[in-house]
Amino acid sequence: MEFILVTEQHEPHVALIQLNRPKELNALNLQLMLELRDALAQLDRNPAVKVIIITGNAQAFAAGADIKQMSDKSAIDMLTIDQFTTWDQIRKTKKPIIAAVSGFALGGGCELAMTCDMIIASETAKFGQPEIKIGVMPGAGGTQRLTKAIGKAKAMELVLTGRFISADEALSYKLINKVVPVEMYLFEAFTLAKEIAQMSPIAIQLAKEAVNRSFETHLDEGLQFERKNFYLTFASQDQKEGMQAFIEKRKPNYLGK
């Protein structure tokens, strides 16, 4: 594994996955996502593990999908690469996953945190779906999960402005479970994980599945719809301009085509 670190604590039956591209603020490139998928599948099969924590570092959980890897792609490239199969496999993890978030959880990073089952945040965490600022839109569940979690009005505001919200705001919108000082977020995630890990693994799995069922009944259709529109943004010049402007550290000049 090049971009993630995996550690298992056998006694409390908790495994920790750390996203590990610190220089790029843990931007989620294709390889990182494949590694994450494989690690989760392996932990899911391991009877010594009952709860999984995904974290980044104090500065960033993940600042989104890797813009540099996507910037020159066409809509058909994106469709062919089909990175969302990986996301679907991650979503099918049977064991509960806690996201321990500090710093940036943006775009695909926010979507990854929301794909987890619970979120513990440090008071420095910043959540957002800033894709609109680079000429695209959320593609890994953001328009669906954020809306279901915090309601239409706030989700619309965040998706259309791309602005970030603080951990306290995220807590007040019920997007996350708890906010703690930055020195404590990982400890707090472990505390929660250890409490859950005392329960029957069968009951844990079935309960997770049932809670998700209430949440996901119409999610599949929503995700398909979101995906098509996300791919379509890559047919626009504005996507190229938005991502190139980010890479060149300048303001984008959108032409509406």
Ligand code: CO8
């Ligand atoms: N992709 C690639 N590189 C990134 C990303 C990213 N998402 N975010 C940061 N980096 C890189 C920067 O380019 C920079 O690299 P370099 O030093 O080589 O220039 C390095 O990380 C540090 O970043 P900054 O210098 O920009 O750090 P700042 O503290 O000034 O700013 C921010 C931090 C505000 C987080 C800023 O980096 C930023 O705005 N990042 C982009 C956030 C964003 O737009 N995220 C959404 C991406 S699109 C997306 O997620 C689509 C999801 C749907 C598909 C999911 C499929 C996986």
